[in-house]
Amino acid sequence: MHQHLDDLFALLRIPSVSTDPARRDDLRRCAAWLAAKFTALGLTAEVHQTPGHPIVSARNRRVAGRRTVLIYGHYDVQPADPLALWRGDPFVPTLSDSGVITARGATDNKGQILAHILGAGETIAADGDLPLNVIFLVEGEEEIGSPHLAEFLRRQRAELACDVVAVSDTGMIEPGRGTLTYGLRGIACLEVAVSGPDKDLHSGIFGGAVANPLTALARLLATLHDADGRVAIRGFYDGVAPLAQWERAAWAALPVTDAELLRLAGASALAPEPGYRGVECAWGRPTAELNGLYGGYQGEGSKTVIPADAHAKLSFRLVPGQEPEKILSLAAAHLRNHCPPGVTLTVTPGHAGAAYLLDPATPCAQAARRALALAFPGKEPALVREGGSIPIVSDFKKILGADTLLLGLALPDARIHSPNETFTVENFEAGIRLNQILLHELAR
Numbered sequence: 001m002h003q004h005l006d007d008l009f010a011l012l013r014i015p016s017v018s019t020d021p022a023r024r025d026d027l028r029r030c031a032a033w034l035a036a037k038f039t040a041l042g043l044t045a046e047v048h049q050t051p052g053h054p055i056v057s058a059r060n061r062r063v064a065g066r067r068t069v070l071i072y073g074h075y076d077v078q079p080a081d082p083l084a085l086w087r088g089d090p091f092v093p094t095l096s097d098s099g100v101i102t103a104r105g106a107t108d109n110k111g112q113i114l115a116h117i118l119g120a121g122e123t124i125a126a127d128g129d130l131p132l133n134v135i136f137l138v139e140g141e142e143e144i145g146s147p148h149l150a151e152f153l154r155r156q157r158a159e160l161a162c163d164v165v166a167v168s169d170t171g172m173i174e175p176g177r178g179t180l181t182y183g184l185r186g187i188a189c190l191e192v193a194v195s196g197p198d199k200d201l202h203s204g205i206f207g208g209a210v211a212n213p214l215t216a217l218a219r220l221l222a223t224l225h226d227a228d229g230r231v232a233i234r235g236f237y238d239g240v241a242p243l244a245q246w247e248r249a250a251w252a253a254l255p256v257t258d259a260e261l262l263r264l265a266g267a268s269a270l271a272p273e274p275g276y277r278g279v280e281c282a283w284g285r286p287t288a289e290l291n292g293l294y295g296g297y298q299g300e301g302s303k304t305v306i307p308a309d310a311h312a313k314l315s316f317r318l319v320p321g322q323e324p325e326k327i328l329s330l331a332a333a334h335l336r337n338h339c340p341p342g343v344t345l346t347v348t349p350g351h352a353g354a355a356y357l358l359d360p361a362t363p364c365a366q367a368a369r370r371a372l373a374l375a376f377p378g379k380e381p382a383l384v385r386e387g388g389s390i391p392i393v394s395d396f397k398k399i400l401g402a403d404t405l406l407l408g409l410a411l412p413d414a415r416i417h418s419p420n421e422t423f424t425v426e427n428f429e430a431g432i433r434l435n436q437i438l439l440h441e442l443a444r
């Protein structure tokens with residue numbers, strides 16, 4: 001474990017923030033570090049350049065007649081902002097006496113993907129090979145919507161042919177309890193810009209006579225939801241698959257009560273869609289979210305100004321039955337139809353990926369559930385859906401024809417994407433064990 005923790009710390013020290021152009025070389029360094037690690041463990045590794053950040057692949061010797069599993073993960077991380085809320089440097093990992101590692105990317109996804117890599121390394125060291133054909137695929141652009149990975153899958157379809165995909169980049173319902181995530185929400189992002197005068201204006205001289213872009217944007221964004229908080233875009237809910245009765249019942253028995261969600265969120269109250277519990281909204285209902293809103297004067301005190309422009313960043317979480325591209329065009333049409341007069345609206349669509357749903361009774365899903373039961377003994381594995389997105393997962397199905405097994409190690413309080421992200425040594429070890437057991441179960 002000492003060596004394994006050294007490896008994890010080395011990986012966490014590389015600030016591989018994919019959205020930040022200033023970090024380009026760090027992503028390169030991260031890809032090279034992984035390729036070297038794969039090689040050291042006895043796998044054949046390759047770094048594939050893309051117009052964005054590199055993709056790393058690695059494999060053992062391909063033996064005809066054996067099953068093939070593709071293990072996917074990502075080495076990029078979310079920005080550490082807001083920096084002031086971190087207790088230390090986000091890229092100087094720390095280990096507490098109680099076995100908690102704190103660093104950006106500790107859980108999402110460096111700790112989890114490295115556990116798979118090192119688990120495979122342990123098996124190779126013990127047995128000389130893995131019990132089936134394994135392809136590792138680790139990308140550097142997951143947190144920005146995997147813009148180049150689908151194209152890579154299409155180009156390398158033959159080389160990446162596999163029976164099933166395994167991913168540890170989701171949550172664990174509680175410590176010590178294996179969790180199979182059989183559904184993920186999809187995502188569709190867009191940016192809105194509203195422009196008015198060709199410069200910031202004095203709001204006394206022009207206010208009332210000229211439309212204020214920030215006010216127009218606020219009015220426009222307010223039309224996205226009705227008074228009950230439902231999304232008010234026409235056609236948004238068309239085709240949405242209803243939650244199955246068995247899921248609602250099964251989820252009600254999980255330790256994700258409204259009270260627990262509230263505690264984890266640290267909010268003053270939940271605001272679920274009428275008729276649904278909090279967890280049902282987060283895992284199985286679509287949303288429209290405002291992720292950023294800016295424009296006008298942001299400094300100390302007041303400044304009486306009509307800003308020249310105003311901006312918003314939006315994303316929609318999608319469920320099975322919703323098509324990302326269609327949602328983006330419905331949203332753009334809604335925004336155009338509801339934009340107040342006197343300003344110019346620009347809608348720029350961003351990345352999008354469909355929701356994912358797996359039948360938890362398939363033989364591969366059963367193998368995953370057996371592996372989870374063995375790696376986390378004493379507790380029946382939980383079956384969950386989750387609200388987060390891993391856009392490439394629906395492409396694994398579309399392009400490679402393979403189902404994805406999501407065996408997450410992210411604890412509810414891991415604070416992924418938030419300040420002071422953590423991973424426990426316990427889960428790191430469990431992940432290494434899980435990989436070894438999973439490969440054997442899938443080979444059976």
Ligand code: BES
Pocket residue numbers: 108109142143144145146169170171184187351386387388389390391
């Ligand atoms: N690991 C997460 C996805 C996740 C989080 C799944 C929690 C289930 C539970 C992943 O790295 C992530 O954050 N994805 C982004 C994707 C987006 C930027 C395209 C997300 O969900 O916001």
Ligand code: ZN
Pocket residue numbers: 078108143416417
């Ligand atoms: Zn993430």
